[in-house]
Amino acid sequence: MDIKSLLCTKTDCECGNIHSCDIENVIIGKNAIKRLTDEDICGKYDRILLICDSNTYKAAGERVQALLGDKVESLLIYESEGFLVPNEESVEIAESRLTDKTQLIVGVGSGVINDICKYVSFGKGLPYYIVATAPSMDGYASKGAAMLMSGMKITYNTHVPKCIIGDTDVLRNAPLEMIKSGYGDIIGKFSCLNDWRLSSVVNGEPVCEYIYKLTYDTALGMSKMGKAVISRTEESIEYLMNALVIVGIAMAYMGNSRPASGSEHHLSHYFEVVGLLRNEPYFCHGTDVAYSMYEVQRMREKILALPSPKAKKFDREVWEKDIRRIYGTSADEVVKLQEKLGWIYEDKLPVYTEKWEEIKKVLSETPSLSETEKMLSDALLPLDDFYKMYNSEKLADAQNYAKELKDRYTVLWLYSALEI
Numbered sequence: 001m002d003i004k005s006l007l008c009t010k011t012d013c014e015c016g017n018i019h020s021c022d023i024e025n026v027i028i029g030k031n032a033i034k035r036l037t038d039e040d041i042c043g044k045y046d047r048i049l050l051i052c053d054s055n056t057y058k059a060a061g062e063r064v065q066a067l068l069g070d071k072v073e074s075l076l077i078y079e080s081e082g083f084l085v086p087n088e089e090s091v092e093i094a095e096s097r098l099t100d101k102t103q104l105i106v107g108v109g110s111g112v113i114n115d116i117c118k119y120v121s122f123g124k125g126l127p128y129y130i131v132a133t134a135p136s137m138d139g140y141a142s143k144g145a146a147m148l149m150s151g152m153k154i155t156y157n158t159h160v161p162k163c164i165i166g167d168t169d170v171l172r173n174a175p176l177e178m179i180k181s182g183y184g185d186i187i188g189k190f191s192c193l194n195d196w197r198l199s200s201v202v203n204g205e206p207v208c209e210y211i212y213k214l215t216y217d218t219a220l221g222m223s224k225m226g227k228a229v230i231s232r233t234e235e236s237i238e239y240l241m242n243a244l245v246i247v248g249i250a251m252a253y254m255g256n257s258r259p260a261s262g263s264e265h266h267l268s269h270y271f272e273v274v275g276l277l278r279n280e281p282y283f284c285h286g287t288d289v290a291y292s293m294y295e296v297q298r299m300r301e302k303i304l305a306l307p308s309p310k311a312k313k314f315d316r317e318v319w320e321k322d323i324r325r326i327y328g329t330s331a332d333e334v335v336k337l338q339e340k341l342g343w344i345y346e347d348k349l350p351v352y353t354e355k356w357e358e359i360k361k362v363l364s365e366t367p368s369l370s371e372t373e374k375m376l377s378d379a380l381l382p383l384d385d386f387y388k389m390y391n392s393e394k395l396a397d398a399q400n401y402a403k404e405l406k407d408r409y410t411v412l413w414l415y416s417a418l419e420i
């Protein structure tokens with residue numbers, strides 16, 4: 001995989017759009033951390049805010065601090081007892097460490113640290129670098145900062161890091177749960193790409209075939225490496241980190257997360273949001289994504305078994321009652337978003353009927369249930385764990401109401417519009 005070639009602006013795409021990504025450097029491999037001291041990486045910066053948590057400081061932060069020496073103006077180590085949450089408080093702590101002379105933020109960590117650094121640096125108009133400590137999710141190269149503000153998961157459109165460092169020696173030593181999560185986030189792309197295709201048939205949403213193929217091929221390569229990533233082979237961990245960055249670039253190219261997040265992500269967000277609201281457990285992001293891909297595949301196959309589409313009656317009162325039961329204190333925002341969108345009132349049956357054969361063709365293109373289960377079991381993600389974590393009521397709520405968290409058309413909208 002040649003990431004460098006993806007960092008240029010692509011002006012000749014057949015979709016007619018110009019695709020660009022503002023990342024200047026991606027360095028993945030053995031001893032990648034050492035490259036931080038290169039003249040073209042940190043040479044021009046003398047006042048750096050270094051952000052870690054107590055685990056990532058031990059994993060790589062300490063080494064980064066030693067390499068950067070006097071250039072580190074301030075070192076912030078979040079005490080990560082329990083989970084560090086990307087919320088108002090964490091943002092405030094980071095902002096309080098900035099001076100008007102700070103030139104660069106360097107984050108050492110994975111999902112949450114990356115989101116906080118992305119959000120804070122964007123807000124302050126500063127560049128940021130990320131030194132990855134785990135190949136756990138695809139947000140390293142994306143513009144989206146997934147924050148948890150007022151208890152709601154909100155993805156802000158911010159900016160990409162100027163530099164991503166993925167040192168394979170550090171990444172291979174990440175907790176296995178995080179490696180599985182990264183793998184899950186990548187294989188989940190089979191599902192979201194299919195949602196994109198479905199939306200193109202149903203809503204005429206444009207698909208960029210170049211970005212589609214870039215993401216699809218990346219997921220396809222990953223799907224054959226489940227066993228290798230569990231063994232933490234150098235080659236597979238390097239592939240995984242590259243894959244996570246490439247998918248991030250695909251999102252940057254697109255200007256949104258369409259190539260990388262669909263129904264499987266909406267389910268995973270639902271498990272996370274509801275888990276936080278009710279103080280119930282949930283899996284790491286990508287693990288939830290991988291399991292959710294299986295769950296959504298079950299839904300796709302139920303739709304495929306229908307001889308023809310029949311509309312389910314929508315009852316606004318029942319809907320709101322369910323939303324309030326499920327989302328509790330966050331329900332107002334969910335209702336507001338959907339009222340604004342108005343999709344709950346739309347009758348798409350004429351489109352579904354007219355395009356039924358085309359819809360079925362698209363839905364049959366994803367990996368089957370048994371293929372999906374194999375991808376999961378290769379990476380030690382047994383389905384039993386998933387069904388033990390979430391009971392049937394929670395899963396049914398996810399199938400029916402996870403889509404309301406977002407403003408993106410996926411197979412979840414088709415599923416809940418039909419009598420199944």
Ligand SMILES: [Zn+2]
Nearest residue numbers: 013015208210
């Ligand atoms: Zn394109």
Ligand SMILES: [Zn+2]
Nearest residue numbers: 137138185289
């Ligand atoms: Zn993801």
